[in-house]
Amino acid sequence: MTEESATAEPGRTVELLWGAKESPGRTGLNLAGIVAAAIEVADAEGLPALSMRRVAERLGFTTMSLYRHVPGKAELIELMRDAVVGELDLSAPDHSDSGDVDWRTGMEAWARAHWTLHLRHPWLVHTAGSRRLPGPNIMADYERALQIAEGTGLRASEVVAVVSLVAGFVKTAAQQVHEVRHEERESGVSNAQWWRGQEELVERMGPYPALGRLWHAGAFDEPEDPFDFGLARTLDGVELLVARRHRAENRDEIRDVTAPQPHPGQCSVCGAEFAGPRRGRPRDYCSRACQQRAYRQRRSATSASAGAAASDSSAGNAL
Amino acid sequence: MTEESATAEPGRTVELLWGAKESPGRTGLNLAGIVAAAIEVADAEGLPALSMRRVAERLGFTTMSLYRHVPGKAELIELMRDAVVGELDLSAPDHSDSGDVDWRTGMEAWARAHWTLHLRHPWLVHTAGSRRLPGPNIMADYERALQIAEGTGLRASEVVAVVSLVAGFVKTAAQQVHEVRHEERESGVSNAQWWRGQEELVERMGPYPALGRLWHAGAFDEPEDPFDFGLARTLDGVELLVARRHRAENRDEIRDVTAPQPHPGQCSVCGAEFAGPRRGRPRDYCSRACQQRAYRQRRSATSASAGAAASDSSAGNAL
DNA sequence: CGAATAGGTTTATGCCGTACACGGCTGCGT
């Protein structure tokens, strides 16, 4: 998986990524052509099949000729990443209405755009996304995501974390789907067929009661769409945080002012709206059940993470 | 990166994973030793440094000797996966209290256990997790996760999706952290240092206003812990779904969750219209009798519906 | 006109996974 990065001067690669002049009239090899050919190979045959040889052959040149234009394979992949991110449409920033409208629809659109990108270029999930030298397209895309996430009104560090979370989710979902697809292709057995074939196994060697129950309930016959399901949960989770923050803010304001108003509330656990008491302290939860849930949640949040988990930071990757 | 899997009979590998007898008295090479050595190499030097040669050297044998015990590298990695998952502690099933207590703390514990596993074995994120031939430890762990997720009371397909979501999140979070760590090691520059070095860049070539704002707000100096933050959001998202389901059930299935409805109601059992209370929670039933009918109905409806024809499906990976 | 330079090529090095043929050992049926 390559893994090695630019051994030479970093200035060279930044020039490749950002300079991008490359007089277009030339006849022979050029950077754009190499990158395009590499993307074609990777799209068609996967990252492991991507080699300098294959790219050079496709272009009708010798292997080593590529090295006149690209420092090495790692940099080539970096260039490929930036190139495909350039396919994304960054338009529809916040065109109309109010300024910070609806971070959620924006975030969802961003996620879905990346999702289709991953479907088009399966090899993306196997690339590292180095913090070093993010190309211009990647930077623009990251900026876009941050702008959207800023609409949540969360703290700066949380905004960044939200973008990482959503980007990470998309990547994982793509990974999972491609895994299944890859195995289907390789074995010629569709996933459904495979699970059906496992029926005997599941039933016979069944010290797996839960798996058995779920299997019999059809969980694997009519599965949830992993992307839609996961994205909804993830954004719900973010939205809940946002709602809690807003509530906390508004609470202060309202309390300072003359309070008695029939407080319509929004449950800080399930988000449902409910009619609060007309006087007295406004309720936080729509039901005893949600109150209990919140308690458990609070309790579990106190447990420190066992792992060392270097506190050094970890801003890292968007795409 | 290998990518190829068992070209030979699949029966062989399943035997390796599950058979595991391997009379322990033998002096020479054995499967367990090979797997252990491979794990040591991968832990210490990363997956790309893992080669059959390196493993063999560490054991004092020739490269080809390994092939007497393992069909190939792909299978060796599969064995490594299963072996490290075996390190997990599957205890604390649902020891006490009521049956379905607190899926959330269970799920969080499961996630944290996997998190430390990924910190201990960074190469895990680069392995595929094939649906074929999951080893016994992986199966047991998956079963465990499903059991926990069943506590949500969600539908079968959703339970599976929840496990995939959480497992995927852990993997992604680990990936992001290892990426950063790897680059730090490689470049000798800590992440914080790097971002500080970017200050000029961000400011100078700043068509990145959001990035600039967040940077100045210290988002990258004191970032959120990506694991804790993401896990909380993810589980919040799931919990929201659970809460909504409970509310919907209690309220009797239909009816929009967000619409509290004006007071005059229509009995959801007999359909009769009736005048509801002028304030407080609107009633769902026109009479105590209908309420009771609904209860009985709900109780008998516990029987699961049989899954129809199998669609494409996409169950996939846990770990 | 001479020299520098950019672009493409050739050759070589050292990794990698693994196919294949071989040899020594051990145990079993005769």
Next chain:
DNA sequence: ACGCAGCCGTGTACGGCATAAACCTATTCG
């Protein structure tokens, strides 16, 4: 006791990989 089969470790070899270094040739520029 003998032969033979099977297991286990070995040696050699092949094709593929990234890439370092030297080389060859036009074009360009002083």
